[in-house]
Amino acid sequence: MLRQITPRHLLFALAFVLLTSSVGAQASTALPSFKADPMQTSVSGLSSGAFMAVQYQVAFSKSVRGAGVVAGGPYYCAGTLGYAAAAICMGMVPFMPPNPALMLDAAQAFAASGQIDPIAGLQDDRIYVYSGTKDTVVYQQAVDATVDFFKLAGVPVQQVKYVNKMPSGHALITPKFGNTCAANAAPYISHCSVKGRGYDQAGDLLAHIYGPLNAPAATPAGQIVAFNQREFADASSGMADEGYLYVPTSCAKDSSNCKVHIALHGCEQSVAVVGNDFYSDTGYNNWAASNRLLVLYPQVNASSIPYNPKGCWDWVGYTGPAYATKAGVQLAAIKAMVDRLTGTP
Template sequence: MKALRTIVTAAFALAVLPHAAQAASALPAYAGDPTQTSVSGLSSGAFMAVQYQVAYSGSVVGAGIVAGGPYYCAAGNILNAQICMGQVPFVPPNPALMVAAATGFASLGQIDSLSNLERARIYVFSGTKDTVVYQQAVDTTVSFFKEAGVPAANVKYVNNVPAGHAFITPAFGNVCADNASPYISHCTVGKQMYDQAGALLQQIYGALTQPAQALTGSIVPFDQREFASAGTGMADTGYLYVPKSCDEGAACKVHVAFHGCKQSAAVVGDDYFAKTNYNQWADTNNILVLYPQVNASTVPFNPQGCWDWFGYTGTDYALKSGAQMKAVNAMVDRLLARP
């Protein structure tokens, strides 16, 4: 019955994708594997992925960070954003300050113990042509994770690809060096098209089965209002990729893919949740891919539709009690729950 419901819902949603919010229903439970949750993201989504990895380190096994800065870099002040994005020459973020902040939060029980990071696996990417989040900021992300306890052998840093500010796919999107919407590009590395979704998922999970040539699963829209009010900045509708194996009862991994600023479905349609190659890897490797959504808003003040990495939802934005953090965690818990 669940399989039939998913297929019918997904078929209708895909038929009317520009208005998919009309088809959104409750996020289903899939009895996912609670030991295999991971996150990734681009830009503000990368900052969010860092936050989520650090705050929920007891239940998150790894993160893929594409053009993102270190944990709690802005310290709740938008005036720090330029430093955190590496836009102030010769003034990079200070990773020791971020580790000290995280240590303090953990001591108060506001985030999980940093000792959990000893087993985390981290992928970090910074394009050499990125003019939005510069490499000196992303360098600090690598330093932060290592100083916070992630073994150096568990950190993969790719910082030699002439890419702009974008998520990299094998074929879809802009040319490699672009820093432009939809912030998805294609690049050649070593005479091969670079597959960022595959690179980060394999850094987190180890060797995986090669991606599907034709998808067997479905993209399912779901109602985010069950998890987050409009006051959090989150959109009405989120998206989930469900491989056929997961719909048929496999204990699947859960991966959360956070879009960047100006990159929600309201702006770029299905470009991020359907064309970044996550779903192809998920399809052959029993991975549910959650694509939560944040839209531009006036209240809260978030004109570019960014995830909250500087405090527009409240001072606890980087803690487990943060509005967006709690919402995404509740979505993950639903996917891990038994139907």
């Protein structure tokens, strides 16, 4: 016998739908397809995510407008040395910074063989770089080399913004959320002030890349979608089963003029470790909501095979020697996700 559906039942059902859609991410599904502008993609990240952001920017420079590099070293810094090069690439060896000229030589060789886009594709891009003076994980001499790499690659000086005077530790910086400014601790999100005003790093880097932006939304309207990453990379890639996408309400209605920003977490900063802190509290979504940005939050987890004990993005070659090229399994997976969001075949 069918049960009669009353208005009261409908109200309860509606309340349940609203509640479950506004708290956390929806259940994992296929990454939705959109029609965002394929030439307006940008990327940013912290720590290993910053190294990965540099790799993505360089490998796909034809279609990437700019990058935000927070506490990350130059392209292909580890080369073929893997973890043995980590101390130098993170600036831990006094008076022995990474050599950006060698990194540029490697990039030019990859470009000549078609493994990455031509280096000339970087010259119209905009690069934001950040290093805190209290960072004891990736030291400033390593981040200095990142700035020098992009300048050597032909990026005009006025298109490179280097913020390196703030007394922060190893973290993404927000106006209010997270640890105190000088902390070098989980969740690697901290709040700092400049002249008595909270520093909004997400807004600063996005504005440098895209130009003047609308003010951020106090509460970002839209939806966090959890999606299946296995469509793009298997477990041998080190990538997690699920990734996340923030879809502002405006882009859900019509994505034709929307842009894509890729936000890459750092080591020990995936959802498995810090919950939703990175994809909900770093400020990206607030700016995205009012500026028609889809924000892609790919995820990588700790693993023993491949050896990645801290859940870092691959900037040392643990997935194979092609890790910094278009054929790198993680770079290729992220590019395929972006192609889905831009409707690129």
